[in-house]
Amino acid sequence: MNPERFQTIDDLRRHAARRIPKFAFDYLEGGAGTEAGLARNRAAFENVLLNQFFLRDVRTRSIAVDLFGQTYDSPIGISPLGLCDLVWPGADRALARAAHKLNLPFILSAAATTEMENVAALAPDHLWFQLYVSTRKDVTFDLIARAGAAGIKVLVVTVDLPVPAKRLRDLRNGFSLPFRMTPKMIWELATRPSWSLATARAGTPRFRNMEKYMPPASDNQSLAAFMAQQITAGLDEDLFARIRDAWPGKLVIKGVMTPETALLGLKHGTDGVIVSNHGGRQIDSAPATLDVLPEIAAAVAGKVPVMLDSGIRNGIDVIKAFALGADYVFSGRSFAYGFAATGFAGIERAAALIGDETHRGLAQVGVTGLKDLSSAAIWSEPAKRQTDK
Ligand SMILES: Cc1cc2nc3c(=O)[nH]c(=O)nc-3n(C[C@H](O)[C@H](O)[C@H](O)COP(=O)(O)O)c2cc1C
Numbered sequence: 001m002n003p004e005r006f007q008t009i010d011d012l013r014r015h016a017a018r019r020i021p022k023f024a025f026d027y028l029e030g031g032a033g034t035e036a037g038l039a040r041n042r043a044a045f046e047n048v049l050l051n052q053f054f055l056r057d058v059r060t061r062s063i064a065v066d067l068f069g070q071t072y073d074s075p076i077g078i079s080p081l082g083l084c085d086l087v088w089p090g091a092d093r094a095l096a097r098a099a100h101k102l103n104l105p106f107i108l109s110a111a112a113t114t115e116m117e118n119v120a121a122l123a124p125d126h127l128w129f130q131l132y133v134s135t136r137k138d139v140t141f142d143l144i145a146r147a148g149a150a151g152i153k154v155l156v157v158t159v160d161l162p163v164p165a166k167r168l169r170d171l172r173n174g175f176s177l178p179f180r181m182t183p184k185m186i187w188e189l190a191t192r193p194s195w196s197l198a199t200a201r202a203g204t205p206r207f208r209n210m211e212k213y214m215p216p217a218s219d220n221q222s223l224a225a226f227m228a229q230q231i232t233a234g235l236d237e238d239l240f241a242r243i244r245d246a247w248p249g250k251l252v253i254k255g256v257m258t259p260e261t262a263l264l265g266l267k268h269g270t271d272g273v274i275v276s277n278h279g280g281r282q283i284d285s286a287p288a289t290l291d292v293l294p295e296i297a298a299a300v301a302g303k304v305p306v307m308l309d310s311g312i313r314n315g316i317d318v319i320k321a322f323a324l325g326a327d328y329v330f331s332g333r334s335f336a337y338g339f340a341a342t343g344f345a346g347i348e349r350a351a352a353l354i355g356d357e358t359h360r361g362l363a364q365v366g367v368t369g370l371k372d373l374s375s376a377a378i379w380s381e382p383a384k385r386q387t388d389k
Contacts, residue, residue: 001342003349009313009334012350016087016340020195021188023173024086028336030169031280038280041311044288048320049379053366061368063358067105067305067328068154068250068271070125074104075318075370076354079279079309079332080130080156080254082111082207083177087336088195089202092119094339098347099126107156107254107330110143111227113205120150128154130254132161133239135232139213144246153249156274157240160255162233165282178204241268252307255282257292259299266303273300275308279332290324294375297325315357322370323377 006012017025031038063075078099084091092114099106100123107128108119120127129147134140147155174180189196199205207227214226232239244251253265254274262273275293277286289310297306305327312318312331321329334354338346362368365377 003342003345006338006341006346006349007353009337009350009353012337012341012346013333015342016337019192020087020340021185021192023170023175023185023188024195025340026169026173027083027175028087028333028340030167031284032165032167032282033284035168035280035284037277037282037284037286038311040286040288041277041280041290042313044290045311045313045317045320048290048324050316050319050323050361050365050377051379052364056366058363058366058368061359061362063355063362063370065328065370072104072328074102074351074355075322075329075358076312076334076351077105077328077330078107078335079276079330080107080109080112080158081332081336082109083113083205084109084336085113085202085205088340088343089198089205091336091339093122094344094347095335096123096127098335098344098351099123102348102351104351105154105330107154110209111207113208115208116147116152117150120152124151127152128156128252130156130158131243132158132231133235133243134230135234136213136230139210139230140243141246142213143209144243148248154252154272155243155247155249156252156254157235157243158254158278159235159240159261160257160276160278160282161231162235164228164231165278167281177206237264237268240265244269256296257286257289259296262296262300262306266300270304272305272307274330275306275310275326276330277310279310290321293321293324293326312354315354315359315361318354318358318370319361319365319373319377323365323373323375 065072065075078095092112095106096119105126105128107130108116109130110132116129129152131143250271252272253270255276256262256273265273275289275296277289289308293308300306307328308321308326309330312329318329334350335347338350
């Protein structure tokens with residue numbers, strides 16, 4: 001299928017929904033609880049309006065961004081996605097190859113379905129590794145050592161998962177690994193033959209990064225159970241500080257939703273902050289990331305880059321995030337939709353759509369680069385402007 005027929009991320013999303021079984025699509029799409037948090041992430045972007053400044057020369061524009069000593073061609077990177085091959089087999093590898101080709105960062109999840117060592121070889125300068133801090137210290141520190149040995153230079157510690165979230169879609173679908181062959185499941189697989197065939201060929205997705213820590217000959221069932229009790233609720237400042245000591249590269253804290261957490265990260269030497277509510281997947285009462293961004297950016301005060309994900313679906317969202325204080329942005333689902341919709345070309349299409357919209361957006365608000373964006377680009381009602389004075 002010609003990827004150019006997809007004009008928005010939502011076009012890719014709708015096509016993806018037609019190609020993958022409902023339980024897998026729900027796993028990708030779903031949020032926590034009522035999913036109000038998921039909706040709030042989008043609403044926040046839609047509610048922000050932009051000022052347009054004309055009579056400025058905006059012929060030469062760039063959407064490139066400098067981050068951690070590297071210049072990325074794209075202002076949007078790929079967020080970590082656990083169990084990515086459930087979306088479509090080969091997703092982790094394809095995302096890594098795309099990151100390398102398009103010159104953007106891809107954060108490989110600890111819960112990925114491909115070993116970091118294999119993925120790192122595909123994107124040596126573009127792969128970051130995301131750590132879930134384990135209940136077992138030996139596992140945590142071995143994962144960190146492996147990331148270093150694989151040549152990965154940026155470690156992202158996700159802090160927003162003290163306990164597994166309650167995701168109603170997965171619970172209602174009875175989603176588990178290995179797949180439970182209910183009549184409903186068999187029907188879903190039968191109606192999505194390409195996905196089913198590809199998955200049968202590749203084998204049920206497994207948490208490959210974690211297999212090493214399991215007793216030998218563990219089956220998928222015990223690996224899934226092992227994974228569920230892996231992530232610690234005991235990640236405190238001290239443990240974060242020990243991770244900092246163990247990691248010589250850049251250290252980023254992901255899942256920051258308050259200035260307090262950002263400041264704790266800074267206190268212990270974080271090199272970057274990702275404002276994220278896990279794409280609305282942890283609690284439904286989380287505020288939108290765009291809404292908490294300005295306060296967090298003010299607290300960080302330029303000491304380290306402030307990045308953001310959760311809800312970005314187009315280039316105008318990118319403009320808004322940068323205008324409100326982000327130094328870089330990520331999305332998870334946008335790229336996963338692309339891959340599920342039409343393979344590698346779909347990932348490229350997702351990046352191209354968002355990149356092109358960002359490029360046009362810069363001209364529309366009268367600046368030539370993302371670092372020139374500030375709150376001046378954000379429109380507010382005249383009455384409010386008076387009160388703010
Ligand atoms: C299917 C799926 C799996 C995810 N797995 C992880 C993960 O393993 N680690 C992590 O830090 N975040 C994980 N996240 C959250 C993403 O990294 C990211 O914060 C979120 O997807 C951004 O929102 P967006 O998908 O709306 O762009 C996951 C999100 C999705 C949709």
